[in-house]
Amino acid sequence: MYKVMLVDDDYPVLEFLSASIPWEHYGLELAGTYENGAVALEQAESSMPDILITDIGMPKMNGLELIGQLKERKPNLRVAILSCHNEFHYAQQALRLNVQDYVLKDTLNPADLEKLLLQFKESLDQEDRVQSHQHQLQHMVDRNKELMKEKFIRKTMQEPILDRHNWLSEASAFHLELEGRACLPILGFIDRYRLAKQRFMSDDILRFAIYNVISEIIGQEASPVVHFAYGTKESFYLFPFQPTLKINPYDKAVERMREIQQAVRKYLKISMSFIIGEVCHQPEEIKASLNGLLSAGIQRFYVEEGSITKQRAYMEGNMDLFSWYDQASTEFREMMIEKKTDQIVPTVKHWIDFLKEHTFPPEKVKDWVLKLLLDLKLKLQSLQYFRSTYAVDILHKEILEIDSLVELEHWLVEHFQSVMTLAGEIWEQSKRSEVVEACHYVSLHLDKRISLEEVADHLFLNSSYFSRLFKKETGETFIEYVTRMKMNRAKELLDQTSHPVGKICEMLGYDNQSYFIKIFKSSVGVTPVEYRGQKTS
Incomplete structure (x- = not known):
C-alpha cells in the first residue's frame, strides 16, 4: 500500500477527509494527519509518505515549505495542495515544486479527491513497473558482464596466452589496467559454503548476493581491485599497482580484502578467507599464479576461518x-x-x-x-x-x-x-532394553572374558531367564553373540594394526592362542595369519 499524509491546520477538514475516503479500498494507507508542517516533517523522517495532501497557510511551517523539504528527500513524492488560496503567485510556487494538483477547499468534493488519489496510485504503480523493469535489465547487464569476466579468467587459466597485446586489451575492458604495472593475484573463498548455500536456498541467489556486496565495496576504492567470480565458492581478485611506488603491495591488498571481508560479514553474515599470491609482472605469471592459488588445496583446507594470508607451500606429513x-x-x-x-x-x-x-x-x-x-x-x-x-x-x-x-x-x-x-x-x-544393555556391555568389555552369568548379574536377572530372553530377541545365543563380536574385533585389529596374533589374542581376553585361532577359523573360514595375508596380497 502507498502511504498518504494529510496536513491542515483546519481540524474539521482533516476529520472530514479521514472519514469520508475509503483509503484501503483504493490500496492506500492513511499514515497520519497533522495540523502543521513542522510536525508532519518530523514524522516523515521515520515514515516517508508516497502521497502528500497539504494546506498552504499553517503555523510554524507552511505547506510550500513542507513540500520543498519532502521533495528533497523523495523527489517522486505525489502532492496535491488543498487550500483556500487561489492567488496566482501560490499556483506559480506550486508549479515550481512540481505539485500535481491544486484544489480549492471552497469547491472540494471528496469524489474529486478520490479520483485524484487514484491517478496518483496509477502513476506510482506505473513508476514501480518501470523501475522494476530497469532493475531487471540492469541485473541482466551485470550478470552478463560477470559471466564474461568469469569466461575471461577461466580462459586465462586454461589456455595459452598467445597474444599478450590482445590479452591486455581484453583485461582493460574489465577495468584491469596492467600496462606498465605489476599485479597481485588473490584467491577468495566462502567459509562453510554448505551452510551459506542452505541459508540462501541456491547457488544463484548466494552468488548474486556476494557479487552485489563486493561490487559495492570495490566501486568505492580509489585504487580498485578487479573481482572475477570463479563459480560460486571461489573468486579471484587482481590488485594492480605501480611497482615504482614505495608501497608494500601486500599491506594494501590486505586492507582491500579486509574491507570486502567485513562488508560480506556485515550484510550477508558470511565469513570469507583470502590467500594472496606472488607479485606478477607478465600475463603468463598471472596465469601461473592463479592456477597455483586454485590448487593450493592443503593450505585452504588447514587455514583458519576469516584468514587473510600469503600463499605458502605445505609439507605433507609422513605419518600413516x-x-x-x-x-x-x-x-x-x-x-x-x-x-x-x-x-x-x-x-x-x-x-x-x-x-x-x-x-x-x-x-x-x-x-x-x-x-x-x-x-x-x-x-x-x-x-x-x-x-x-x-x-x-x-x-x-x-x-x-x-x-x-x-x-x-x-x-x-x-x-x-x-x-x-x-x-x-x-x-x-526399545521394548527389551535388557537385551540392548547386554549388547552394550559386551561391546565395552571385548578385552575381557565375558560370561552369561556375569552379564545376567549386571542386569539383575536370573541367568536362565536372561539366556532365553536373549535368544528369543536376537535369534542367537548370548555366547554366539559374544564370539561374533570378538571375531569382528579381531578382524579389525588384523586389518588396522600390525599387532601379532598372540597380542590380538590377549587383547580379546583369550588365554589360549590355539583356542583363539580355532574359533577364528571356525567363524571366518581362515586362520588369522591367512586372513591378514589376504588383505595385504
Whole structure:
C-alpha cells in the first residue's frame, strides 16, 4: 500500500477527509494527519509518505515549505495542495515544486479527491513497473558482464596466452589496467559454503548476493581491485599497482580484502578467507599464479576461518594416518555406547588437532573420516543404535563437500550430537532394553572374558531367564553373540594394526592362542595369519 499524509491546520477538514475516503479500498494507507508542517516533517523522517495532501497557510511551517523539504528527500513524492488560496503567485510556487494538483477547499468534493488519489496510485504503480523493469535489465547487464569476466579468467587459466597485446586489451575492458604495472593475484573463498548455500536456498541467489556486496565495496576504492567470480565458492581478485611506488603491495591488498571481508560479514553474515599470491609482472605469471592459488588445496583446507594470508607451500606429513584408525574408532565407539554427550566436543577436537598437527592431505583425511563413520554405523547398528534408513549416501556427499578442517570439526560435532540423540530415542523406544544393555556391555568389555552369568548379574536377572530372553530377541545365543563380536574385533585389529596374533589374542581376553585361532577359523573360514595375508596380497 502507498502511504498518504494529510496536513491542515483546519481540524474539521482533516476529520472530514479521514472519514469520508475509503483509503484501503483504493490500496492506500492513511499514515497520519497533522495540523502543521513542522510536525508532519518530523514524522516523515521515520515514515516517508508516497502521497502528500497539504494546506498552504499553517503555523510554524507552511505547506510550500513542507513540500520543498519532502521533495528533497523523495523527489517522486505525489502532492496535491488543498487550500483556500487561489492567488496566482501560490499556483506559480506550486508549479515550481512540481505539485500535481491544486484544489480549492471552497469547491472540494471528496469524489474529486478520490479520483485524484487514484491517478496518483496509477502513476506510482506505473513508476514501480518501470523501475522494476530497469532493475531487471540492469541485473541482466551485470550478470552478463560477470559471466564474461568469469569466461575471461577461466580462459586465462586454461589456455595459452598467445597474444599478450590482445590479452591486455581484453583485461582493460574489465577495468584491469596492467600496462606498465605489476599485479597481485588473490584467491577468495566462502567459509562453510554448505551452510551459506542452505541459508540462501541456491547457488544463484548466494552468488548474486556476494557479487552485489563486493561490487559495492570495490566501486568505492580509489585504487580498485578487479573481482572475477570463479563459480560460486571461489573468486579471484587482481590488485594492480605501480611497482615504482614505495608501497608494500601486500599491506594494501590486505586492507582491500579486509574491507570486502567485513562488508560480506556485515550484510550477508558470511565469513570469507583470502590467500594472496606472488607479485606478477607478465600475463603468463598471472596465469601461473592463479592456477597455483586454485590448487593450493592443503593450505585452504588447514587455514583458519576469516584468514587473510600469503600463499605458502605445505609439507605433507609422513605419518600413516590409518595407523591411528583403530584408536580413533575405539574412542568414538566407547563415547557413543556409554552416551557421553559431554565428550563429543573434546574428543572431536582432540582428533582435529591431531590432523592439523600432521597436515595430512585433505582427500586422505576425508577418506579416513568417512571410513570411521561408516564402520561406526555398522558396529552401532548391530547394537540397535541405528535405524536401517540411515542415509549413507548423504553422509558421503556431505563429507566430500567439506572444504576446511574447521568446517569438518563443526560438522563432526553436529553429526555425533544428532546420532547420540537418535540413539537415546531408540533406547527409550526399545521394548527389551535388557537385551540392548547386554549388547552394550559386551561391546565395552571385548578385552575381557565375558560370561552369561556375569552379564545376567549386571542386569539383575536370573541367568536362565536372561539366556532365553536373549535368544528369543536376537535369534542367537548370548555366547554366539559374544564370539561374533570378538571375531569382528579381531578382524579389525588384523586389518588396522600390525599387532601379532598372540597380542590380538590377549587383547580379546583369550588365554589360549590355539583356542583363539580355532574359533577364528571356525567363524571366518581362515586362520588369522591367512586372513591378514589376504588383505595385504
